[in-house]
């Protein structure tokens with residue numbers, strides 16, 4: 001069944017599901033941490049999950065499981081791609097983003113895989129996806145929020161648009177967040193033991 005799909009850019013990893021930092025603000029003065037009180041030299045503007053929440057490191061060697069930096073299959077029947085929940089930062093040009101996993105139907109995952117290296121792929125209609133990353137700092141959980149996944153040009157991760165509900169994450173994507181909120185998120189993610 002899996003052999004019917006193509007696997008462009010396949011890079012197996014044994015990565016766990018923790019959120020890791022990807023990049024920081026340009027000309028970043030750092031920030032005073034509300035959590036530990038220290039001055040951290042960088043304010044991260046992106047956190048990304050290495051695998052969907054349902055991933056188990058024991059899957060890494062399984063024939064019917066696959067995990068790359070952008071695609072994941074679990075037990076031959078659950079299909080995921082990584083995308084970005086982008087949140088504008090109010091009063092600046094910066095964008096904060098969460099690198100998250102969304103669950104696609106087998107049909108849409110197959111379409112995305114077929115078009116992975118095709119110029120113009122951004123003309124694809126959005127794919128429906130269930131959010132499969134449990135982001136810190138949000139309550140209730142972000143797991144299984146409904147999204148639309150918008151394909152972007154070659155080399156760019158898809159844009160994940162949340163269903164416009166009153167969930168705090170959906171509200172933040174719609175209205176934007178302040179730089180103080182970015183600092184608050186950073187403090188919580190950098191010190192997970194003290195979060196909540």
Ligand SMILES: [Zn+2]
Nearest residue numbers: 033035036037
């Ligand atoms: Zn700190």
